[in-house]
Amino acid sequence: MAKFVIALFVLGVLSSYCNAVTLDRCGIARALRAQGFPEDKMRDWVCLVENESAGNTGRKSRQNKNGSYDYGLFQINDKYWCSNTGTPGKDCNVTCSDLLTDDITKASQCAKKVFKRHGFRAWYGWRNHCQNKPLPDISKC
Ligand SMILES: *[C@@H]1O[C@H](CO)[C@@H](O)[C@H](O)[C@H]1NC(C)=O
Numbered sequence: 797m798a799k800f801v802i803a804l805f806v807l808g809v810l811s812s813y814c815n816a817v818t819l820d821r822c823g824i825a826r827a828l829r830a831q832g833f834p835e836d837k838m839r840d841w842v843c844l845v846e847n848e849s850a851g852n853t854g855r856k857s858r859q860n861k862n863g864s865y866d867y868g869l870f871q872i873n874d875k876y877w878c879s880n881t882g883t884p885g886k887d888c889n890v891t892c893s894d895l896l897t898d899d900i901t902k903a904s905q906c907a908k909k910v911f912k913r914h915g916f917r918a919w920y921g922w923r924n925h926c927q928n929k930p931l932p933d934i935s936k937c
């Protein structure tokens with residue numbers, strides 16, 4: 797049983813890597829619009845995604861100092877938000893590999909939940925590169 801579960805997990809991780817895409821600036825903006833992110837904060841979101849994952853939906857971070865990892869376009873942390881056990885769970889009720897696919901529906905819902913609770917300040921990528929900084933020009937997207 798354990799082997800089976802591990803095999804499934806490995807398959808899941810592999811297939812999610814295969815399905816990953818890297819989005820450029822306008823690709824990010826279009827994908828976020830399709831997920832209903834509000835236009836008045838779009839430049840902040842695009843900046844955040846560029847700095848957190850460089851637009852790579854399949855990005856998994858290296859291990860953070862506190863032992864956690866960050867997943868996907870929004871680099872969502874597995875300490876509170878996504879489950880590493882293979883069954884959906886934690887505050888976003890998803891597996892972490894759900895956050896690595898090219899379908900960003902779940903990752904987007906989860907990011908909105910993080911935002912609702914903490915705002916953009918939840919993301920170091922935003923605090924360090926976007927807050928009080930010139931934001932990306934998406935007027936042609
Ligand atoms: C662990 O570190 C990551 C990245 O530095 C951070 O996003 C996360 O909130 C931290 N988790 C805890 C429980 O401190």
Ligand SMILES: *[C@@H]1O[C@H](CO)[C@@H](O)[C@H](O)[C@H]1NC(C)=O
Binds near residue numbers: 884889
């Ligand atoms: C979590 O998601 C699963 C489907 O992935 C669903 O069946 C379950 O009801 C959800 N649980 C909560 C607490 O929302």
Ligand SMILES: CC(=O)N[C@H]1CO[C@H](CO)[C@@H](O)[C@@H]1O
Binds near residue numbers: 843846847850930931
């Ligand atoms: C490291 C990184 O991705 N930096 C980006 C942060 O955001 C600014 C504004 O969008 C980009 O110009 C940087 O390339």
